[in-house]
Amino acid sequence: MKFTWFHLMPYRFLPEDFKEKYHSVWVDIPRKLYDPKLGHQLYNDYLDQLEFADQMGYDGLGVNEHHQNAYGLMPSPNLMAAALTRRTRNANIVVLGNSIALYNPPIRVAEEFAMLDVLSGGRLVAGFPVGTSMDTNFCYGEVPATIREKYYEAHELIIKAWEAKDVFSFNGKYTKLRYVNLWPKPLQQPRPPIWIPGGGSLETYDFCADHDYQYSFLSFLGYLAGKKVADGYWEVMAKKGKELNPYSMGFAQVVAVAETDAQAEKDYGPHFDYFYNRCLHVYQGFADAPGYRTVKTIKAGMLGQVGDRAALRREGLTWKDFVEQGYVIAGSPKTVREQLREAMKHLNCGHLMMLMQIGSMPPELVRKNTELFATEVMPYVRDLWSEYQDRWSPKRMPQAEIAVPAPVHFETGRGNGAARAKTGAQAETRSSK
Amino acid sequence: MITTHSSQNGKYSIELHTFGKSGDPLLFIHGAGGLTGVDGFLEDLGRDFRVFAPQFPGYAESTGETNIDDVVDAALFFHQLMDELGIPTANIVGHSMGGMLAAEVAALDIHRAKKLVLAAPAGFWLDANPIPDLFAAQLDEIAALLFHDPKSPGAQLMTTIPTDFKALETMYVERVKRFATASKFLWPIPDRGLKKRAYRIAAPTLLIWGESDRLIPPIYAKEFTSRIKNSKVEMIKEAGHMLMYEQPEAFVKAVRGFLKS
Numbered sequence: 001m002k003f004t005w006f007h008l009m010p011y012r013f014l015p016e017d018f019k020e021k022y023h024s025v026w027v028d029i030p031r032k033l034y035d036p037k038l039g040h041q042l043y044n045d046y047l048d049q050l051e052f053a054d055q056m057g058y059d060g061l062g063v064n065e066h067h068q069n070a071y072g073l074m075p076s077p078n079l080m081a082a083a084l085t086r087r088t089r090n091a092n093i094v095v096l097g098n099s100i101a102l103y104n105p106p107i108r109v110a111e112e113f114a115m116l117d118v119l120s121g122g123r124l125v126a127g128f129p130v131g132t133s134m135d136t137n138f139c140y141g142e143v144p145a146t147i148r149e150k151y152y153e154a155h156e157l158i159i160k161a162w163e164a165k166d167v168f169s170f171n172g173k174y175t176k177l178r179y180v181n182l183w184p185k186p187l188q189q190p191r192p193p194i195w196i197p198g199g200g201s202l203e204t205y206d207f208c209a210d211h212d213y214q215y216s217f218l219s220f221l222g223y224l225a226g227k228k229v230a231d232g233y234w235e236v237m238a239k240k241g242k243e244l245n246p247y248s249m250g251f252a253q254v255v256a257v258a259e260t261d262a263q264a265e266k267d268y269g270p271h272f273d274y275f276y277n278r279c280l281h282v283y284q285g286f287a288d289a290p291g292y293r294t295v296k297t298i299k300a301g302m303l304g305q306v307g308d309r310a311a312l313r314r315e316g317l318t319w320k321d322f323v324e325q326g327y328v329i330a331g332s333p334k335t336v337r338e339q340l341r342e343a344m345k346h347l348n349c350g351h352l353m354m355l356m357q358i359g360s361m362p363p364e365l366v367r368k369n370t371e372l373f374a375t376e377v378m379p380y381v382r383d384l385w386s387e388y389q390d391r392w393s394p395k396r397m398p399q400a401e402i403a404v405p406a407p408v409h410f411e412t413g414r415g416n417g418a419a420r421a422k423t424g425a426q427a428e429t430r431s432s433k
Numbered sequence: 434m435i436t437t438h439s440s441q442n443g444k445y446s447i448e449l450h451t452f453g454k455s456g457d458p459l460l461f462i463h464g465a466g467g468l469t470g471v472d473g474f475l476e477d478l479g480r481d482f483r484v485f486a487p488q489f490p491g492y493a494e495s496t497g498e499t500n501i502d503d504v505v506d507a508a509l510f511f512h513q514l515m516d517e518l519g520i521p522t523a524n525i526v527g528h529s530m531g532g533m534l535a536a537e538v539a540a541l542d543i544h545r546a547k548k549l550v551l552a553a554p555a556g557f558w559l560d561a562n563p564i565p566d567l568f569a570a571q572l573d574e575i576a577a578l579l580f581h582d583p584k585s586p587g588a589q590l591m592t593t594i595p596t597d598f599k600a601l602e603t604m605y606v607e608r609v610k611r612f613a614t615a616s617k618f619l620w621p622i623p624d625r626g627l628k629k630r631a632y633r634i635a636a637p638t639l640l641i642w643g644e645s646d647r648l649i650p651p652i653y654a655k656e657f658t659s660r661i662k663n664s665k666v667e668m669i670k671e672a673g674h675m676l677m678y679e680q681p682e683a684f685v686k687a688v689r690g691f692l693k694s
């Protein structure tokens with residue numbers, strides 16, 4: 001069993017009456033609600049949390065891409081991943097991922113992922129989501145009817161750019177390039193492992209099965225509701241004669257550990273409420289642009305996770321309901337161990353994407369959750385699926401060969417100007433030699 | 434009468450609604466919502482014209498939408514369809530998105546339109562008068578955007594949510610299909626460069642607008658009249674964006690009057 005500590009990086013300071021007073025947490029959320037000074041502290045807290053997870057022995061550190069929202073503050077997850085490469089040593093950097101249809105040309109993604117892979121010593125997992133409808137259609141203006149076609153073309157180009165031995169030309173419908181010649185190339189050869197985050201689109205199962213990619217089901221409905229999607233995926237895998245290896249599937253799950261079950265409710269309940277009622281308060285009209293999901297998927301009854309209809313299913317649920325319905329795996333270490341093992345077996349899942357900071361959770365609580373899980377739960381669930389080989393994790397450089405950042409020394413009480421003056425003087429000296 | 438027309442050797446299968454047996458041919462190009470199946474104004478126009486009203490590819494039973502990427506593809510589709518139907522030149526009437534496409538049909542080949550009627554057409558964008566986002570609107574909001582009187586029976590008919598699950602699913606899937614196709618011309622902003630081409634339109638042109646159009650406000654008429662040489666505007670009272678459904682008599686009267694003059 002592998003554990004990825006996954007951060008959404010939400011904005012923690014939305015007002016109490018956010019749901020009543022504001023239209024949507026995504027797309028048209030008022031800019032006045034964002035305070036960059038608080039944001040500065042948030043980003044740094046969040047990076048601290050991921051770095052701490054690395055110290056605590058989690059297998060992966062997860063970041064992802066969203067736009068114009070307070071649910072997740074990473075328009076560019078690659079920037080966060082880059083920051084993480086310098087102060088972490090063990091965990092894989094799971095960028096889940098870049099919405100490749102949004103980049104023009106999409107080799108930008110191939111380049112940045114190659115940079116991250118080289119920088120991290122081959123610790124990168126490359127994720128290629130289509131992206132939510134809010135992000136891609138409403139914020140980035142992509143035509144819903146053609147976004148999937150554009151996505152597949154971008155994927156073809158990126159893979160080719162990574163794997164090609166020589167310069168090549170690419171004559172696509174959406175991208176035309178005379179010279180494709182990727183510098184730098186990824187450290188993992190021919191390419192980093194690819195995980196495809198999905199939300200239940202039927203086409204994604206086939207896509208993963210056909211390319212031997214890992215399918216990451218990113219849902220917040222919990223493992224019981226996630227069963228339908230997992231079953232759909234395994235059915236496709238079986239039909240295509242693929243190995244039903246649990247490591248070819250990832251699943252996102254909110255996990256909250258405390259000393260006792262009662263303490264877990266007390267600690268995490270309010271933040272959970274913040275997550276569902278503020279972070280997921282998405283206007284229905286933005287949830288699912290016409291054409292974003294295929295008719296085939298709609299007819300299969302795959303329901304959206306955001307918007308009124310999803311909110312309605314959660315209406316009036318108590319903490320107890322959330323726990324019982326599997327939205328959250330929470331409680332004492334013993335409770336979490338048992339439920340987690342059952343959940344992962346239930347889904348046949350080997351890669352757990354753990355949401356351990358959720359909604360308004362403050363740093364000290366995140367630290368407690370991270371530490372308790374690592375010491376009191378992880379060792380007891382580790383053995384699950386040990387009979388399988390994980391072919392979807394990075395093939396990194398040996399630990400001893402990974403470069404170590406030089407120590408830095410900050411002098412207190414020194415302003416920017418003074419620091420600059422000093423470096424300037426040094427630069428002059430050097431150039432005059 | 435509804436027939437199936439196979440276009441371009443089966444590349445498209447088109448659900449074709451026709452009205453009337455005699456008179457000048459009239460091609461009607463519907464808006465983003467498509468023909469409703471209860472389109473009384475077309476039947477009315479059928480008394481004086483031979484009306485051809487195809488459901489656009491991707492709408493209702495019409496197929497072949499993956500062959501169309503942009504407004505040029507769409508205009509060429511109509512040129513070809515007109516040839517196949519034996520009406521290489523016709524009066525062309527387009528509504529909303531269909532108005533935008535009708536203008537493209539007439540601009541890209543100036544011999545296609547004998548006369549042109551653009552009813553609340555899309556195709557332009559004014560920063561000072563942004564067009565509301567119909568794609569994000571929910572059914573209860575749609576009625577207010579499309580109709581002068583959202584409580585009127587016509588408005589209710591088009592925007593009521595069926596209670597039967599199967600009917601609801603059918604309606605939802607059909608809406609997704611239609612709007613997905615429309616998104617190729619309208620998403621995220623309904624401007625695909627008509628401003629560069631509109632000067633080519635040679636046919637006498639009538640702009641017809643509902644006075645209380647809240648989707649594409651009447652101020653947009655000027656974008657057309659300032660670029661189309663032989664054009665004029667007629668306003669319809671107590672009508673919103675769906676003017677031909679809300680005030681069918683006034684609409685038909687204006688169209689007939691213009692085409693017959």
